[in-house]
Amino acid sequence: MGLATNEASLGLLQVVIQHPMNGAASTPAEASPGWCEVCLKDMQTLVALEEHRRGKKHLRKAVGDRKARLIHERVQALSESERHNVLRGERSLLGIATRLRRGGQRVVVLLGAGVSTSAGIPDYRGGSGVYSTAAGRGAFSSGGFKADPAAFWALIRQTCSPLRRVEPTVTHRFLTTLHRRGLLQRVYTQNVDGLERAAGVPDDKLVCCHGSLGSARCSSCGAAADAAEGFSMRAGAPCCVACGQAVRPDIVFFDEPLPQRFHELKGADLAACTLLVVAGTSLSVYPFAGLLDECSLTTPRLLINREASGPFLRPDAAAHAYRDVLWLGECDAGVSCLARILGWEEGAEEE
Numbered sequence: 001m002g003l004a005t006n007e008a009s010l011g012l013l014q015v016v017i018q019h020p021m022n023g024a025a026s027t028p029a030e031a032s033p034g035w036c037e038v039c040l041k042d043m044q045t046l047v048a049l050e051e052h053r054r055g056k057k058h059l060r061k062a063v064g065d066r067k068a069r070l071i072h073e074r075v076q077a078l079s080e081s082e083r084h085n086v087l088r089g090e091r092s093l094l095g096i097a098t099r100l101r102r103g104g105q106r107v108v109v110l111l112g113a114g115v116s117t118s119a120g121i122p123d124y125r126g127g128s129g130v131y132s133t134a135a136g137r138g139a140f141s142s143g144g145f146k147a148d149p150a151a152f153w154a155l156i157r158q159t160c161s162p163l164r165r166v167e168p169t170v171t172h173r174f175l176t177t178l179h180r181r182g183l184l185q186r187v188y189t190q191n192v193d194g195l196e197r198a199a200g201v202p203d204d205k206l207v208c209c210h211g212s213l214g215s216a217r218c219s220s221c222g223a224a225a226d227a228a229e230g231f232s233m234r235a236g237a238p239c240c241v242a243c244g245q246a247v248r249p250d251i252v253f254f255d256e257p258l259p260q261r262f263h264e265l266k267g268a269d270l271a272a273c274t275l276l277v278v279a280g281t282s283l284s285v286y287p288f289a290g291l292l293d294e295c296s297l298t299t300p301r302l303l304i305n306r307e308a309s310g311p312f313l314r315p316d317a318a319a320h321a322y323r324d325v326l327w328l329g330e331c332d333a334g335v336s337c338l339a340r341i342l343g344w345e346e347g348a349e350e351e
């Protein structure tokens, strides 16, 4: 299966180094000549995958450009007063609060790892996040898991073990406030820590886009397994009682499709959405990040995050600026500020 180590194959090894399935990083001198040590795929397969990834990237850019043009045209077709009415010119938390006080709102919330950092779970791209090491990037693909299930389990035990008794944050609890007030259409979360559920968001209001650490299955035969066992072990990976292969948590690895529920619900949810609240995400993982483009052009969008991301990177230059509010800072602080404006602080009497 291996290829000879000559200049050409070293060229191919450059491709292996940053291959698309596990993101494993190594120098040509360190890499094996014929196959990737992380995912155990041969180089020809990896080259094909890399070409496929580049093709997909090119296609995504072309689709993205076309989508941006279409949105621009549709925004131009809105009248000045239609645009003004979205936030009545108040592009701030005050404008969002005013919108929430209007009757009959349907709020869709999109969450990322940043809403759980104040609970002690590192985010993905932050300094101590999984993405900061090559091993971390590699571990969250099916190839990476297959190559070293024990390393994967060691990493998640260390970062987000449910046995650490992590508590939901102010932001998680705000979701239940929205639900109790009858305003919550749906929460779409990229997080796998289960804190939305722990905060009291009912299952039918929740879409766990990237799965959950709360359940597990065999990576080979698919038999249901006990997720808690993997977290309680000191080292190694739990094994399937049926076939002996490694057990994996029910999360979506980078090279895997999203759950059916995501595709089934998103169309109707985003069509019904009258306010989109986005928090704690770099908006760099698709198809999740694409949800922002699916709500109506007269639906306001709020991003609460430490930094601008996605369409909020150039909010004033973009055609849809009239409906976007960017609140920069900690998620819990932004949410508390919004709750204060609304008079919905924790412990306050509900109307």
Ligand code: CNA
Pocket (backbone or CB within 6 Å): 111, 112, 113, 114, 115, 116, 117, 118, 121, 122, 123, 124, 125, 126, 129, 130, 160, 190, 191, 192, 193, 194, 210, 280, 281, 282, 283, 284, 285, 304, 305, 306, 307, 309, 329, 330, 331, 332
């Ligand atoms: P990310 O790419 O790490 O982005 C997180 C964003 O949140 C960044 O823009 C940060 O600046 C910002 N941020 C971090 N902490 C705060 C805070 N306290 N207040 C405000 N902003 C903050 O993570 P994404 O979620 O965007 O997407 C990537 C992956 C990571 C998803 O697929 C998740 O499944 C996965 N993940 C989940 C968890 C979890 O379950 N808690 C943890 C780590 C990674």
